[in-house]
Amino acid sequence: QAPTPADADAPLRLIKGSAPRSAPSVPGKERDKAMVLKADRSTAELGKSVRAEGGVELRYGDTLLRTEALQMNETRTEVVAPGEVQIEHLGSHIQGRALRLELDAFLGELLAPTYRIAQTGGSGQAQRLDFLGEQRMRADAASYSSCPRVDEQGQPVAPDWELRTDRLELDLARNEGRAEGAVLRFMGVPLLAAPSFSFPLGDQRRSGWLPPHIGADNRSGFELAVPYYFNLADNADATLTPFVMTRRGFGADGEVRGLSPWGSGELQGSWLPHDRVRGDDRWALRLSGQAAPWPGLDLRWATERVSDDDYWKDLRRRIASPTPRLLSSDLQLAQRGGWGEALDWQAYARVQRWQVLQTTELGTQIVAPYQRDPQVGLRLSSRGELGLLAGFMPRQHRPRLEGGLELEFNRFSLPAAALASQSPEGERLHALAHLALPVLDPAWWLIPRLDLNAAAYRVKTPLADGRTRADRVVPTFSIDAGLAFERDTALFGRPMLQSLEPRLLFVNTPYRAQENLPNFDSAERDFNVESLYAINPFTGVDRVADARQLAFGAVSRWLSPQNGEELLRLGLVQRYQFRTQRLSPIPDSRRFSDMLLTGAAHLRDPWYLDGAVQFNPDNQRSVRSVLRARYNPGPYRTVSLAYRFQRDQSEQLDLAWQWPLAGRQGVSASGQSCQGRWYSAGRVQYSMRESRVTDSLLGLEYNSGCWVLRMGVERLSTGLSQANTRFLIQLELVGLSRLGANALKVLRDNVPGYRPLASDDGLPATP
């Protein structure tokens, strides 16, 4: 969980706490409390002692005693109850016999106690209990578990897990439980025996063991990892996770996190000193952070490096980067400011490098991207530039000249693992300028705009035409215009407000020769609404396509008049070329481009549909289409199916779900929102062209209320024919260890719509 930058006094929320326990009532000063004694019979020696028999009930401040016979010495408010006694104190229930308790200081002892601690939902019994003060008690030969000891019918039942100790000390003020000579049993099987063992009682961050997890995969064998959490300070913590892999040997993962008012930082590392399979050391290192030492300055860094090129095959889950074979090292510094009323400026510098995990198999090699080594720039922009709000123009807007300028120098280098065939390194100085005169009105808008893209290059190895220096300037003129109509209508019998928003974009860019110039950061945009209404089909700086074209299209929205929710949206966009482009990502001599149909619907509550189809009018066939359906009736209940088709390239079905399977819904003792319930989440990607499952991931989670079992099976391809099947299991005993790192974090990163169980605020899902 990345630390969120917090202000100075805010508590450091580094680890998500578990469900909030019932807060104990603040123990008032006992001394100024009256003592009320009820019984069948009583004899009192004035001001000295009181004896009571028969259904005795003694209330003193927050403490309530129930017993059959009671002797109380009034001078030191000491209570003696020989027989069975029940004590309720700060929400905890304690029962036993032969009580002696000095009520003011809350010191005393009780024999054969059984207890249930409200703060943790934990309960147990012991031979003897010593009260050591308002919030501290110590029990000899004690047991402790957060599992219920009585089933629904009230029959006593053995707890699923139990900690048996020679001595157990519970300190509710410091939220710490210490056990000596402890044996932990789960379903009767001894899991852990430790001479001394401490565990957190509340949710506050305490140093201690986190739930261990066990995993297995066919490349590393069985893996056992037991994390230990260090609560270093209010604003810093660390987690050390020693692990052992049957095939590869011993190692350790580590994480240190720090937070301060002006920034946060995180260091993650993994070290496998001697990998028996590969024979050498395997390590991974990730450093990330963000800092804002003074207003306007923003410093960010995120770097990740691993020891070897096969790291992604063997230890994939220890790579944090979403692209396992392309690891970025990125340092960004930006200073923001304003000049007078009308101008904002931003000076920035950046170094971006890559570690490419290259392979030897030809088909899977990576063409390495360029590195910014460094990048230095200055951006100026007029303040209050109003972006076009997706068909929602707020109000009459006086036409006002707006513009922007970007001056930037880049030295592009190639990472070490770049292929020999890749084009050379070089330097570029560029300027991107634009000037616009937007006229905006709720019913229409007209934005004439002039763009200028100037770039000067310097390369060491001469270009195709022998030059080592080159420059060019490409101007672009464009007019963006649109209208907005509305009418009241009905759809499927429901009153609707329908909007119709036609839009035109005329772009005129002269041809400028760029074929021989280096291309460091330009590429074809995907075919979508944003790219059709863009003035350049290339992204980046290095390529500006010549164009005299008109993009035209319309969007129609059906809105609910009551709450303004968009229930249905249909869109159509196409482009007409007045002359064929000489420089374009994909040469296309057709006058009319492919047509893009987009839509999104949320007509019936838990159903969401959206899609986009790129349709070729000439051969009446779709070039590319993405259709998605999602059924999301509530939190933890979502099933989404996506169909992605790319003509002659790929056709893929992607099923993702999170769904409770079985078991009862109810609130368990420890406040968890579900008891005895199976949850499943997962994702399966099926390639219809290769008719095989490419990647799949299944997570199962059983929450019995007092323990949570997490299991995960993951199948990741690691080569054209190889795959790595990975299995993971984690047992968590609620109340014995703070909710630790959820081993199924991989679900959160890979299942769209997955909601971790710990956060269960129910909410209706509508856009």
Place this chain on the structure above:
Amino acid sequence: CGFAPRGAPRFEFERLALVGFPSSSPVRDALVRALSSLPMGVVAAPQSQVVLEVQREEHSKVAVASTAAGQVREWQLQLVMEYRVTTPGDELLLPLTQMRLTRDLTTTEAIALAKEREEAELRRAMVQDAVALLMRRLAALKPSR
């Protein structure tokens, strides 16, 4: 066919409070810019008539297509927001609802720099969509009800 040019949106309140956004939130910055052209003041909660409380604003991306050799070929960019609207006195005007916007983005390693700019543009487009959806929700509110 009944279509008429759209009129300016009428908001039934002038003082709005924006609460709960993460410390650096593109949606809040875009919303403030959009509201600046309206007769609408963004004020602190106690002085406001309507409080837009955002409990979650998550910009994330999930790899939805990869090659057999661990190369990502397509991302699904996501903007998930959970928000509710109340009066300063915490009377519920719009229950907690979730907004989920997505954009697809193909990618290959060689053009990582170009795709980085395209991702930034698509995320700006999603933020504009989110602001438009929020503004429509606010325009439909009747706090004086």
Place this chain on the structure above:
Amino acid sequence: AQGDRTRPLAIENDGGGVFNAQTRRTEFSGKVLLTQGSLQMRANRLEAQQRDDGSVFVLAQGAPTEPVRFEQARDVPGERIAGQAERIEYDSAAETVRFVGGATVRRLRQGQVADEVTGAVIVYSSRAETFAVEGGQTAPQPGGRVRVIMMPRDAAGAPAGASGVPLQTTPALAPPATPR
């Protein structure tokens, strides 16, 4: 106080007393006030019986709405015992006072309630300074239970939850006003 036993016993009432020679018992009715040293009792009807050894047995009758009231100072300076019940029996020989029926007895310190005992029957021995409390239907507490409230030593004040009628004390022996 301890010395009350030896002090002269005086009984006043409106309607005068009827003396019965065989039983050596005199009966008083109307607003009766009995005083002996610091001890005071008020009742609607009262029977006093003189014994040979000079000690006396008093039986005072009240009614649920007009309980018999009892007061006596304690040896501890500033402390007094005050109680009420439907019927009070005072035996000066045994130095015991039996409160029977809806009995409530309070120990007052500087006029503030230090302890309060309620029950069906309370036997107060002023010599041993003890109370014995029995439950029963006539106890004011629900379920006929006994209740003992002990205020904290320093913070005196009305006992939590005590519902007793605030007691009126009459410093001088003026003719008794009708007890509220």
